[in-house]
Amino acid sequence: MASGKVCFMATLCSLVILSTFIGSTQSASCCLSYTSRRLPCQRLLGYTVQTINTSCDINAIIFHLRGRFVCADPSSIRT
Known part of the structure; x- marks a missing residue:
């Protein structure tokens, strides 16, 4: 059960980091x-x-x- 939470949190953190990076690359081209x-x-x-x-x-x-x-x-x- 605890490993499922850790996996979910790791996935969630990865998505947040990825979306931040994508947003910053879009504004860099402006x-x-x-x-x-x-x-x-x-x-x-x-x-x-x-x-x-x-x-x-x-x-x-x-x-x-x-x-x-x-x-x-x-x-x-x-x-």
């Missing part, structure tokens, strides 16, 4: 702040649009550069 510097157009490889949803707190334009990403405020983008 922009949390914006850059204020200008980016040279010739270095841009592409972009994606981030919208506010359950895992991202701000709207952003994510510019793809070689080896990194830069987040910009969509309301400050000039065309």
Whole structure:
């Protein structure tokens, strides 16, 4: 009987740890702040649009550069 409780508690703890890890990886892929510097157009490889949803707190334009990403405020983008 005691081994059943231990097994249940171990499974429960594993699920809590796993859900915490999954939640933190989702937020790691979101922009949390914006850059204020200008980016040279010739270095841009592409972009994606981030919208506010359950895992991202701000709207952003994510510019793809070689080896990194830069987040910009969509309301400050000039065309």
